[in-house]
Amino acid sequence: MECSIYQRIRDHEVLDRRKTVTALRAGEDRAILLGLSMVFLSVMMYFVLGITILRSYSDSVWTDEDCCTIVNSTIVWDVNCSYSCGVECWKSSRYPCLQVFVSLNSSGRLVRLLHNEETHDSNPECFYIPKCHKDYAATHAMVQDISQRLRTQLTVQCYVDPTEKTDSAIMTQIYGRIAVFHSLFWPTCSLIGGTVIIAMVKLTQYLSIMCERLSRIKR
Numbered sequence: 001m002e003c004s005i006y007q008r009i010r011d012h013e014v015l016d017r018r019k020t021v022t023a024l025r026a027g028e029d030r031a032i033l034l035g036l037s038m039v040f041l042s043v044m045m046y047f048v049l050g051i052t053i054l055r056s057y058s059d060s061v062w063t064d065e066d067c068c069t070i071v072n073s074t075i076v077w078d079v080n081c082s083y084s085c086g087v088e089c090w091k092s093s094r095y096p097c098l099q100v101f102v103s104l105n106s107s108g109r110l111v112r113l114l115h116n117e118e119t120h121d122s123n124p125e126c127f128y129i130p131k132c133h134k135d136y137a138a139t140h141a142m143v144q145d146i147s148q149r150l151r152t153q154l155t156v157q158c159y160v161d162p163t164e165k166t167d168s169a170i171m172t173q174i175y176g177r178i179a180v181f182h183s184l185f186w187p188t189c190s191l192i193g194g195t196v197i198i199a200m201v202k203l204t205q206y207l208s209i210m211c212e213r214l215s216r217i218k219r
């Protein structure tokens with residue numbers, strides 16, 4: 001009778017231990033899956049951001065900050081453009097070309113000021129390229145307002161080519177140092193976090209195996 005009671009108690013202990021082990025393994029599997037997902041996500045973020053932000057930042061020649069004094073801001077001519085009017089439908093329009101010349105405070109050079117790197121690639125003659133619209137009057141008024149604001153500011157912060165190989169400066173960078181920092185910081189945090197989770201789970205499994213071996217030796 002006593003042996004039967006003892007056997008039942010032992011069976012219950014074994015069953016509880018198996019349930020605990022099963023629950024722990026399920027939790028460990030979820031933790032490893034979370035860690036692997038974080039590592040995979042960080043690698044994808046490195047790949048995507050490396051193609052977009054880091055590549056654009058490294059290709060840009062306008063890296064040094066400077067102070068530009070507005071010398072002239074004038075609308076010189078109109079540039080033809082086309083806008084979408086539906087599926088496979090395009091109509092012609094135009095936008096005013098605003099030319100802005102500035103003097104660099106660091107060297108005194110007279111250069112053309114552009115809005116950003118994309119402006120230089122699209123039309124290096126114009127400071128700003130507005131989106132092509134049907135209403136030319138509205139586009140002209142917007143560009144005229146930009147010209148007036150530049151004249152009233154007199155001096156603006158700009159970015160120049162330290163090698164002086166280009167005769168232009170840009171007013172804003174598409175991707176600056178802060179954007180580059182965030183593009184590296186957050187994927188790195190995700191990579192470290194995922195790696196730490198996986199390492200902690202593996203360490204827990206190793207310690208559990210060692211404790212089980214020690215308990216068997218004591219028996």
